[in-house]
Amino acid sequence: MTLPLNVGETRLLCGLEAQQALGAAFARRLPPASVLFLEGELGAGKTSFTQGLVEALGFTDSVTSPTYALMHLYPAPGGRVLHVDAYRVRDPNELYEMDLDDLIRGSRLSVIEWGERLYADYPDAPILRFAHVDAQPEVREVTRVR
Template sequence: MTPPARRRPLDDLDATRAFARATAATLPHGALLLLSGPLGAGKTTFVRALARALGSDADVTSPTYTLVHEYPTPHGPLVHVDAYRLDAAVDLVRLGLDEYLDRARAVVVEWGAPLEPLYPDALHLELDRVDARHGATWRRGPA
């Protein structure tokens, strides 16, 4: 039986950075990490902290209009995708997701839940904000 998912509070930026460092330490090379959560839950903030934890000093911004940003890390690029404006998971596949996965340190997809049926081994992190308090829950986390 799978234990119930436990929400981790991310009360401030330091907590988010610490969580991102812990994630980076266990994130398999070439991992697909799907992020879900409402607007303002901290998805881009988490990706920014993850990029730093993976060794990138790039200016991490939301790829809402460009759809994809790449940030260099010492072990391959961190690919950051925003799927908010895409109509279906097939649109993400058309972006060349498999090619990114072949060469990236990790691919992180904001609004990525529609990809779960196509990528059953993907990691899934749900970020939330309840009463102005942020948190994270692994729906499918790293080993």
């Protein structure tokens, strides 16, 4: 799979539109049933990136962080998107007890934030790290880790 970022590559994104555009570019290039991990501090752009990704697959409603719900399902013409926020999950088995495997298998794309404890279960899944850029509040840095 040829993705918009190579492993080890970093890109600076200036503003919300740039974050969403990168998400859209990933949506167009990730094959069906892909898992994508996002990591980074709060407010670093993970959800904005996901908004662009989900919208590129044809979902037209609001895309929000699933921090309190743990997961959101977005039905889109391009296939359902699963959006998971594992920040508050202490044990990955909690997610598996919520049928995570079945949800992933039935989704066009699964985006998992704060999913470090799941990396070994999905060794081929790309990992993107988002970060703030000091002294530039509108700029985010995104690096493809894997």
